[in-house]
Amino acid sequence: MKTTLRITVATIALVLMLIADVPVLFEQLVPEAYAIFGVRRRARRRGVIVGYSMGEAAATSAEANQAAAQKQADAQKQAAAPPPAATGKPLPLGTVVSALPAGCTSTPVGGEEYYYCGGNFYRAVFQGNQLVYVTAQPK
Amino acid sequence: MRKLNFRFSTVLFALGVFTLAATVSTGVRAQSPAVDPAATRILKRMTDYLGGLQKFSVHTQNTLEDELDSGHRIDIDVSASVIVSRPNKILAERKGDLIDQIFYYNGKTLTLYNPSDKVYATVSAPGTIEETLDFARESLGLAVPIADLVYRNAFPLLMQDVSLAVVVGKAVIGGVKCNHLLFSRPSVDFQVWVADSGNPLPYKYVVTDTGTPARLSITTVMSDWNVAPTVSDSRFTFVPPPGTKQITFLPL
Numbered sequence: 001m002k003t004t005l006r007i008t009v010a011t012i013a014l015v016l017m018l019i020a021d022v023p024v025l026f027e028q029l030v031p032e033a034y035a036i037f038g039v040r041r042r043a044r045r046r047g048v049i050v051g052y053s054m055g056e057a058a059a060t061s062a063e064a065n066q067a068a069a070q071k072q073a074d075a076q077k078q079a080a081a082p083p084p085a086a087t088g089k090p091l092p093l094g095t096v097v098s099a100l101p102a103g104c105t106s107t108p109v110g111g112e113e114y115y116y117c118g119g120n121f122y123r124a125v126f127q128g129n130q131l132v133y134v135t136a137q138p139k
Numbered sequence: 140m141r142k143l144n145f146r147f148s149t150v151l152f153a154l155g156v157f158t159l160a161a162t163v164s165t166g167v168r169a170q171s172p173a174v175d176p177a178a179t180r181i182l183k184r185m186t187d188y189l190g191g192l193q194k195f196s197v198h199t200q201n202t203l204e205d206e207l208d209s210g211h212r213i214d215i216d217v218s219a220s221v222i223v224s225r226p227n228k229i230l231a232e233r234k235g236d237l238i239d240q241i242f243y244y245n246g247k248t249l250t251l252y253n254p255s256d257k258v259y260a261t262v263s264a265p266g267t268i269e270e271t272l273d274f275a276r277e278s279l280g281l282a283v284p285i286a287d288l289v290y291r292n293a294f295p296l297l298m299q300d301v302s303l304a305v306v307v308g309k310a311v312i313g314g315v316k317c318n319h320l321l322f323s324r325p326s327v328d329f330q331v332w333v334a335d336s337g338n339p340l341p342y343k344y345v346v347t348d349t350g351t352p353a354r355l356s357i358t359t360v361m362s363d364w365n366v367a368p369t370v371s372d373s374r375f376t377f378v379p380p381p382g383t384k385q386i387t388f389l390p391l
Contacts, residue, residue: 075376096389113384126251126260128280129240134389 090119095135097128109138149342178304185333185341196222197361199284201235204355212353219284222368225291226267226348228375229374231284242283243269244271245378250377251281257383285359288341300324309335312342313362324349340364 104117115122115133122133189195200321203215209312217235220230227246233239243250249264249271258333262279264271269290275281303323310319310332317332327350332343347356379385 113386123254124384124386125389126256126386127278129238129251129282131253131256131258132389 020111091135093135093137095120097122097135098130100133107138114137114138154324157365174301174304174308178322179298179301179305181306181318181320181333181339182304182322182331183294183296184339185304185331186288186297188339189288189341190291190293192223192225194224194366194368194370195221196221196340196365196370198363198365199360200360200362201284202358204351204357206355212355220308221289222370222374223268223289224370224375227271228372229271229283229289230269230370230375234282241377243375244268245372248376249275249279251388252340252377252379252383253280257380258386259377259379259383260386260388261377262388266324278391280391285344287346288344295330297322315342323349338364338366340366 090135100115100122101117104115104122107114107116107121109121113124114136115124120135121138123136125132143391145251146273183323197220199219199221201217201219203217204212205215206212215236217233218236218254219231219233221232222230227244229242229244231242234391239253239255241250241252242252243252244264246266246313247263248261250259250261252259265274269292272283273284273292276286287297301322301324303321305321307319307321310317312332316335318335320333322329326348328347330343331341331344331345332344334340342361344361346358347354
């Protein structure tokens with residue numbers, strides 16, 4: 001009897017809470033979600049990076065992706081690819097690569113350091129925080 | 140009787156869950172539209188305090204979550220030490236799996252130096268930290284450690300488009316009791332842990348990209364705060380060691 005009473009009380013309390021709480025929770029969440037989706041859609045259409053921290057996140061994430069991609073590329077290179085230096089053909093000027101091809105030799109031209117391999121001269125530059133190599137015509 | 144007890148405990152459990160849900164939702168629902176002034180007040184106290192410091196130095200441990208093309212998630216760790224001397228000097232050193240780099244700004248020029256590659260690039264820079272951080276990001280594509288928090292006007296920048304601000308609770312970061320804050324804005328959630336007593340310094344900062352399914356985060360844990368470091372102005376000027384080669388920045 002005592003137990004039945006307890007169950008009844010608990011159930012009533014539970015039902016009351018459901019009635020009191022759940023609709024409010026939905027009202028709260030739905031406009032919130034609409035607001036966020038609306039803004040995000042607009043932002044994407046405009047093609048802008050939203051927010052400040054986001055810029056930082058995007059920059060670092062891009063950096064990380066680039067590094068990971070490079071590591072994978074390096075791994076693949078070690079596994080399969082022949083040294084590209086001997087067979088390479090000239091790339092368009094201004095082509096950016098994340099690492100020098102194998103077999104490049106350092107060649108100072110007019111006080112600046114160039115790397116020569118596969119018919120291309122490369123110059124080291126910073127692209128954002130990343131050290132990259134860009135094909136160039138020595139002056 | 141045993142069966143009844145089982146049912147009773149199930150009901151009690153459900154009751155507990157709903158009470159918890161009610162409490163949590165009350166916490167979030169209390170304000171309209173879900174921006175708790177208590178959270179923004181703590182954030183503002185922190186940014187005002189940092190913005191008002193003439194000099195400070197801090198060590199940061201940064202973890203960048205990343206997803207490989209293979210779908211595996213990895214962390215990339217970078218340690219950074221930052222010295223700021225207002226209004227126009229920054230020295231930031233980053234070491235990690237990805238990077239070995241020092242950023243110098245002395246009020247006139249900005250230098251990026253990779254000690255292990257023995258290369259550096261120097262360009263003339265604007266006259267203040269704020270303008271230089273903007274210039275570095277917008278014209279050179281450079282990310283500078285904890286730039287978000289170094290800005291003197293960090294508060295309005297952080298609060299822009301914020302639709303949710305909550306005091307999650309208390310936590311202890313590196314032995315320091317902190318208030319744990321959560322903020323949400325379109326495509327970005329960020330959490331800040333601010334010291335509960337004494338100087339309102341941040342001890343942890345997490346930015347989550349909620350705009351992509353991977354929901355990757357960048358976590359910065361701060362330690363060794365010094366709000367009055369002794370540092371001579373000459374440290375902010377790069378002097379190339381012998382054998383170091385000057386290179387250029389690729390324009391964006």
